[in-house]
Amino acid sequence: MIDWIDKARQGQPRAIARLITRLENSDEAAQQIVKALYPQTGQAHIVGVTGAPGSGKSTLVNELAKAFRRQDKRVGIIAVDPSSPFTGGALLGDRVRMRDLAGDSGIFIRSMASRGSLGGLSRATAAAAKVLDAAGFDLILIETVGAGQAEVDIAGAAHTTLVIEAPGMGDDIQSIKAGILEIADILVVNKADRPGAARTVRSLKTMLQLGPTGGTRHHGRIITTPTPAEVDESVWQIPVQETVSTDGTGIEALVDTIEAHRAHLRATDGWLAREKERSRREVRTLLQYRFMARLETAVSANDRDELITAVARRELDPYTAVDKLFGSMK
Amino acid sequence: MIDWIDKARQGQPRAIARLITRLENSDEAAQQIVKALYPQTGQAHIVGVTGAPGSGKSTLVNELAKAFRRQDKRVGIIAVDPSSPFTGGALLGDRVRMRDLAGDSGIFIRSMASRGSLGGLSRATAAAAKVLDAAGFDLILIETVGAGQAEVDIAGAAHTTLVIEAPGMGDDIQSIKAGILEIADILVVNKADRPGAARTVRSLKTMLQLGPTGGTRHHGRIITTPTPAEVDESVWQIPVQETVSTDGTGIEALVDTIEAHRAHLRATDGWLAREKERSRREVRTLLQYRFMARLETAVSANDRDELITAVARRELDPYTAVDKLFGSMK
Numbered sequence: 230m231i232d233w234i235d236k237a238r239q240g241q242p243r244a245i246a247r248l249i250t251r252l253e254n255s256d257e258a259a260q261q262i263v264k265a266l267y268p269q270t271g272q273a274h275i276v277g278v279t280g281a282p283g284s285g286k287s288t289l290v291n292e293l294a295k296a297f298r299r300q301d302k303r304v305g306i307i308a309v310d311p312s313s314p315f316t317g318g319a320l321l322g323d324r325v326r327m328r329d330l331a332g333d334s335g336i337f338i339r340s341m342a343s344r345g346s347l348g349g350l351s352r353a354t355a356a357a358a359k360v361l362d363a364a365g366f367d368l369i370l371i372e373t374v375g376a377g378q379a380e381v382d383i384a385g386a387a388h389t390t391l392v393i394e395a396p397g398m399g400d401d402i403q404s405i406k407a408g409i410l411e412i413a414d415i416l417v418v419n420k421a422d423r424p425g426a427a428r429t430v431r432s433l434k435t436m437l438q439l440g441p442t443g444g445t446r447h448h449g450r451i452i453t454t455p456t457p458a459e460v461d462e463s464v465w466q467i468p469v470q471e472t473v474s475t476d477g478t479g480i481e482a483l484v485d486t487i488e489a490h491r492a493h494l495r496a497t498d499g500w501l502a503r504e505k506e507r508s509r510r511e512v513r514t515l516l517q518y519r520f521m522a523r524l525e526t527a528v529s530a531n532d533r534d535e536l537i538t539a540v541a542r543r544e545l546d547p548y549t550a551v552d553k554l555f556g557s558m559k
Numbered sequence: 560m561i562d563w564i565d566k567a568r569q570g571q572p573r574a575i576a577r578l579i580t581r582l583e584n585s586d587e588a589a590q591q592i593v594k595a596l597y598p599q600t601g602q603a604h605i606v607g608v609t610g611a612p613g614s615g616k617s618t619l620v621n622e623l624a625k626a627f628r629r630q631d632k633r634v635g636i637i638a639v640d641p642s643s644p645f646t647g648g649a650l651l652g653d654r655v656r657m658r659d660l661a662g663d664s665g666i667f668i669r670s671m672a673s674r675g676s677l678g679g680l681s682r683a684t685a686a687a688a689k690v691l692d693a694a695g696f697d698l699i700l701i702e703t704v705g706a707g708q709a710e711v712d713i714a715g716a717a718h719t720t721l722v723i724e725a726p727g728m729g730d731d732i733q734s735i736k737a738g739i740l741e742i743a744d745i746l747v748v749n750k751a752d753r754p755g756a757a758r759t760v761r762s763l764k765t766m767l768q769l770g771p772t773g774g775t776r777h778h779g780r781i782i783t784t785p786t787p788a789e790v791d792e793s794v795w796q797i798p799v800q801e802t803v804s805t806d807g808t809g810i811e812a813l814v815d816t817i818e819a820h821r822a823h824l825r826a827t828d829g830w831l832a833r834e835k836e837r838s839r840r841e842v843r844t845l846l847q848y849r850f851m852a853r854l855e856t857a858v859s860a861n862d863r864d865e866l867i868t869a870v871a872r873r874e875l876d877p878y879t880a881v882d883k884l885f886g887s888m889k
Binding site: 507555 | 590593594597598600831834835838845847849851854866867868871873877878880881884885
């Protein structure tokens with residue numbers, strides 16, 4: 230295992246892939262690997278990319294990866310599809326992507342589709358990001374399809390979150406928009422050559438202004454009476470940018486904005502705040518896993534099943550069942 | 560509180576609404592209320608309705624509610640919008656719905672939109688369903704917008720899950736379909752008067768056949784060598800039905816199918832299996848809540864924050880932080 234960790238640190242793709250798989254599949258291995266890798270992490274800029282289906286996220290992520298490569302940055306891509314329990318979809322996307330980015334050792338791609346729990350997917354994503362971070366990748370793009378809680382959770386693992394829209398989405402998408410607007414650091418209207426792009430940009434800007442923070446994020450140091458300049462520095466105005474990922478329009482500008490956001494986080498307390506948020510989520514998840522593992526050791530599967538059956542049959546209420554389970558762990 | 564519980568059992572809407580709010584907002588109250596109500600629950604048929612945005616779910620749910628009312632059943636509707644942190648959307652939907660179903664004391668409607676965690680929303684939904692169940696509602700329709708993990712979790716609380724599609728959704732929706740197909744007991748193609756409806760029905764049937772169970776769900780008693788008749792009885796063939804919710808086409812047939820699924824679950828081990836699954840999830844969630852509450856009592860917020868900051872600064876790895884936290888709980 231230590232051998233693989235060394236090889237991953239040297240950036241060997243097979244070692245990286247193997248470590249990610251081990252992290253996903255074995256809790257004991259995960260503990261050993263994370264303890265060894267952890268001091269090397271914290272350097273990569275983690276960028277979450279999410280948005281509604283049909284917004285062209287995958288193509289945009291590919292173009293961003295190529296643009297960052299032109300700056301000689303090493304780029305990891307983690308493509309998460311929590312809504313696809315059939316791996317076929319993810320694998321297909323992967324193959325298209327592989328053809329586009331193949332043969333570049335500065336790019337590593339990992340696709341994830343899972344019928345498992347959301348928690349499992351968040352953990353796997355965090356694990357993959359950690360390995361890529363320790364392996365010296367400068368930028369990690371985490372792409373999620375859909376627009377639900379999964380995206381919000383996965384965005385919690387990112388320093389910078391891009392929300393991608395496209396013109397001509399139905400009105401019913403509005404409610405989804407509202408949910409993901411809350412997590413956006415940068416809004417992107419992709420397919421901006423299509424009719425209605427200007428209207429989509431306008432409506433996003435309006436939604437930002439109507440939102441609770443008026444379209445800003447605050448990463449301030451705590452200053453009781455800030456000077457106007459200090460206020461300006463600590464506030465990030467969420468931009469709305471247009472791209473056409475199929476012909477590259479707007480991609481360089483978007484790369485600049487992503488860099489600007491990183492610089493902004495670094496210049497304020499934003500970077501540490503996001504690292505703390507991520508650490509909090511991770512420690513909480515690990516705590517809950519360990520607690521459930523202890524419970525499973527303390528109470529046999531049979532006894533647990535009997536309790537659950539009694540709850541299902543209304544012979545026992547769920548709170549009393551919890552009292553009993555806690556009591557058994559003493 | 561006991562007073563409100565009695566009134567809710569008598570079906571008084573204000574008492575029901577108040578109890579649901581109490582359950583959502585206070586853990587102690589929840590414990591007291593659930594312990595009192597729990598023995599009265601387990602009678603209602605809980606039906607989850609989910610599907611992609613634009614499929615016309617809300618109108619369909621309203622029509623279903625009205626059709627069940629014509630059979631003199633009392634109907635509760637819980638409308639969940641996990642992707643909308645701005646309550647505006649949910650409130651708007653609620654007002655439209657209220658106008659449609661207003662003045663019928665046999666219908667109770669609760670809208671839920673939350674910026675809180677997915678776990679919080681699942682808990683709140685389960686709580687509302689429990690109050691309505693104890694209050695003697697025959698049918699509880701839980702409607703979720705979107706198509707992510709939230710829907711899968713909330714479907715875990717239902718006996719019967721309807722997945723709604725509509726013709727003319729883009730190909731990009733396919734991957735979402737795959738995810739929610741796994742949870743469907745009944746597939747509905749709504750807006751079936753639109754062009755492409757027949758194609759949508761065909762493609763859903765094909766997806767079902769290609770799926771891991773060939774479009775069936777098995778709720779069998781454990782029979783080592785079943786006769787052909789026993790096999791037939793224990794298998795539910797997932798139907799694909801067409802509706803036009805705006806003019807009522809197909810609604811009565813859908814009501815019949817929902818009833819048939821309930822009868823099927825009751826005739827097999829399916830009903831208890833789903834009650835057990837729900838109980839398992841609920842007990843697990845309560846356990847994790849109680850565990851976190853104990854941790855927060857054992858370790859001060861300050862100490863926790865110091866640990867998290869050390870993890871964020873890479874001075875401590877997350878597994879060692881978990882060791883320390885567990886150690887402090889002794």
